[in-house]
Amino acid sequence: MSLKTSLKFSLIYTIVIILQALSIPLASLPQDVFHLKIASKIRTDERSLLSVSTDFGNLTTSIPDAVLYPSSPHDISRLIRFSYTSSNPFSIAPRGNGHSLNGQAFAPDGVVIDMKSLGYGHSNRINVSIVNRYADVGGEQLWIDVLHETLKYGLTPRSWTDYLHLTVGGTLSVGGISGQTSRYGPLISNVHELDVITGKGEMLTCSKDQNSDLFLAVLGGMGQFGIITRARIILSPAPQKVHWIRLVYTDVVTFTQDLERLISKENSEGSPLRLFNYVEGSFLGDRGLLGSWRSPEFFTDRDYDRMSQLVTEDGLGGVYYIEGAVYYTDKTAVQVNQKLELLLGALSYVPDFAFIHNVSYVEFLDRVHDGELKLRELGEWEVPHPWLNLFVPKSRILDFDTGIIKAFLSNTSAAGIIIIYPMNRNKWDDRMSTMIPDEEIFYTFEVLYSASKENLQALIDENEKILKFCNLAGIKYKQYLPHYATTKGWMKHFGKKWNNFLAMKAKYDPRLILSPGSRIFSSY
Numbered sequence: 001m002s003l004k005t006s007l008k009f010s011l012i013y014t015i016v017i018i019l020q021a022l023s024i025p026l027a028s029l030p031q032d033v034f035h036l037k038i039a040s041k042i043r044t045d046e047r048s049l050l051s052v053s054t055d056f057g058n059l060t061t062s063i064p065d066a067v068l069y070p071s072s073p074h075d076i077s078r079l080i081r082f083s084y085t086s087s088n089p090f091s092i093a094p095r096g097n098g099h100s101l102n103g104q105a106f107a108p109d110g111v112v113i114d115m116k117s118l119g120y121g122h123s124n125r126i127n128v129s130i131v132n133r134y135a136d137v138g139g140e141q142l143w144i145d146v147l148h149e150t151l152k153y154g155l156t157p158r159s160w161t162d163y164l165h166l167t168v169g170g171t172l173s174v175g176g177i178s179g180q181t182s183r184y185g186p187l188i189s190n191v192h193e194l195d196v197i198t199g200k201g202e203m204l205t206c207s208k209d210q211n212s213d214l215f216l217a218v219l220g221g222m223g224q225f226g227i228i229t230r231a232r233i234i235l236s237p238a239p240q241k242v243h244w245i246r247l248v249y250t251d252v253v254t255f256t257q258d259l260e261r262l263i264s265k266e267n268s269e270g271s272p273l274r275l276f277n278y279v280e281g282s283f284l285g286d287r288g289l290l291g292s293w294r295s296p297e298f299f300t301d302r303d304y305d306r307m308s309q310l311v312t313e314d315g316l317g318g319v320y321y322i323e324g325a326v327y328y329t330d331k332t333a334v335q336v337n338q339k340l341e342l343l344l345g346a347l348s349y350v351p352d353f354a355f356i357h358n359v360s361y362v363e364f365l366d367r368v369h370d371g372e373l374k375l376r377e378l379g380e381w382e383v384p385h386p387w388l389n390l391f392v393p394k395s396r397i398l399d400f401d402t403g404i405i406k407a408f409l410s411n412t413s414a415a416g417i418i419i420i421y422p423m424n425r426n427k428w429d430d431r432m433s434t435m436i437p438d439e440e441i442f443y444t445f446e447v448l449y450s451a452s453k454e455n456l457q458a459l460i461d462e463n464e465k466i467l468k469f470c471n472l473a474g475i476k477y478k479q480y481l482p483h484y485a486t487t488k489g490w491m492k493h494f495g496k497k498w499n500n501f502l503a504m505k506a507k508y509d510p511r512l513i514l515s516p517g518s519r520i521f522s523s524y
Contacts, residue, residue: 028109029065029090036082038075042111043067052112057101058384062517064107065090069117073197073229076113080227081201083110083513091516094227096140096167101387102483104222105170106517115140115167118229128153133235134192139169139228144366146233151362156238158184163368169228174481175220175434177423177444179278179325182263185427188219188434190234196226199509203229217504220434222482223515224501225508239277239327242364243340246298247322248307248353252401255281255320258347259422260394260441262324272343275336278325281421285318285410297370303355310350317410320420322349325364375450380415384451388463389480394422394441396475403469409447414459416449433501435478435493444480483518490520 034042043049048067054060070076076094083089091110098105105112118140119125125138126149133155137146143157144164150156159180161171172194176187184190193207196218204226206215217225249255259281261267267274284307299307307319328336344354375381392400397420409418425440436442447466451459470477484490491498505512505521512521 029111030086030088032086033066033079033082033090033111036078038068038070038078041069041071041075041117042079043069052095052098052105052114054098055101055103055105056099056385057103057387058382059101059386060103060106062103062106062108064093064110064112066111068111068113070113070115071117071120073118073195073203076227076229077197077201077203079111079113079201080197080199080513084200084511089511089513092513093515093517094139094169094223096170097142097165099163099166099170100517101385101481102517104515104517108516110516113227115169115227126150128155128235130155135233135235137168137231137233139167139172139195139230141168142166143168143171144369147362147365150235151238154238155235156361157187157190157233158236159187159190160365161187163372164366165369165372168231168233172219172228172231173221173223177480179280179323179421181423181427182279182421183277183427186434188432189427189429191219191231192234193230193232194218194228195230196228198226199511199514207232213504214508216429216431217433217501217508219429219432221504222433222518222520224433224518224520225504225514227514239361240329241327241333242359242361243326243328243336244298244357244359244364244367245322245324245326246355247324247344247347247349248310248355249320249322249349250310250314250316252320252398252405254348255322256397256422258349259322261347262322263422263424263441265424265426272339272346275326275339275343276324277327278323279421280323280419281320282323283318283320283405283409283418283420285412285418298357299355306353310353317406322347327361380450384456386449386451386456386459386463387481388445388447388466390445390466390470391436391478391480392443392445392470393437393439393476394443395439396473397443399473400443400445400470400475403473404466407469408462408465412449412462414449414451414455416447419444419446419448433497434480435482435495435497437476437478446480485519487520 044066049063052067053063068079080092083092091107093105093107094113094115095105096115118138125141126146127136128150130153135150142165160178161176162178172188194215196204196206196214198204204211204214208215261273262276262279311319326336326340372381420443422441422443428436449459482493484493494501
């Protein structure tokens, strides 16, 4: 590292510390912004402001000074360029479908950009190349719409997020994981190219071959270096149907061994163990055997009764289950069914506790939305969501199970689900901003609870206990969808990547304008 670069890092860090120590925010919105050509698209009415003042987490609120409803990426560029060149720059944050958890899309005393406005009245924001097998997709587009459009051409993205009603740009800004990650990598590993608007207002196209530092920084970069307005997504031939499978286990050792066998890099192409296109796992505590909002109708009442009886008879705190999906078409059905029979015979789940549903490809991928609709009917969707998402090294997963899952999560009666499944490090590009553990196999651990006023604080405290246990036990976890209140916390999170993170911030958003809600470079 050159002396000049080192001094730049020191200067940025000094600014960060001063901002946090004195709690000095960026300036409030200057009135000159209403003289811009985009002034008619900037709203300050109460309804507009309140519509972006909270998020899916429902844990905090922040009201901006204004909301921009852009009709093109140029509108976004003009706004950012104005702030960047102003003597009093103001904060700017893109907001997709509002599914962040801790105010990451907030812009205190600044402007929130309603990204979905980019798609209004435009029918060309998803363009599929059949020959080259990719889709050029607007950053504001929902994954469910990408799915439906690409299926028209017999194609589909390879990797997904569990919930498809998220924007492309927002998901790529954090990573994008699901059961397909072990096979195809996270969503950020399935992108050829991006169009990005930087914190200077520059409109740049980037890829691994062009402006590669920006491309790698933006993917998983939490909106700190630029706003994604287009992504070129890798596609593959689409299946028609899915064998959707859940296999129940009563002990964590067998459960994790089978999970790791299913994602092993050693599995040959034709091996039955390689059959699953999607692999996840979950824990159902004894008091939580009430169903899952993610797929409320998979298990029947009788299924839950049988699992509860299994727990009672064996004196368990709950059961684990592997969730798998096998894609197929009418032409491949016979061969797939033969391999599936071999696969089930090779796994060590509890006998007679294999559950299989046959559904369409779309039904499987959009399974979480069914649960959302039911919760909306009950008025239980727009509630606090004190979620915790961790990546845990494989070597400590049994300690994690003993110290966290069995110690207190098995006794919770909160509505929600606990997800736990492994991924392979080689499916990730470590040059990107998302942080993962150093081990070749690591687990994602997700506590996805819906809270009430009565149990919200208890669930927040429970999350703190989980983090405290990990720290005391020396478990070198990484947060997915990270949330830290101080720069020190962020420095520890990014570790050896921190200096590069600072360098990219200095290059592409030197006035600290973009996405202050993560509180990496400011506090409010």
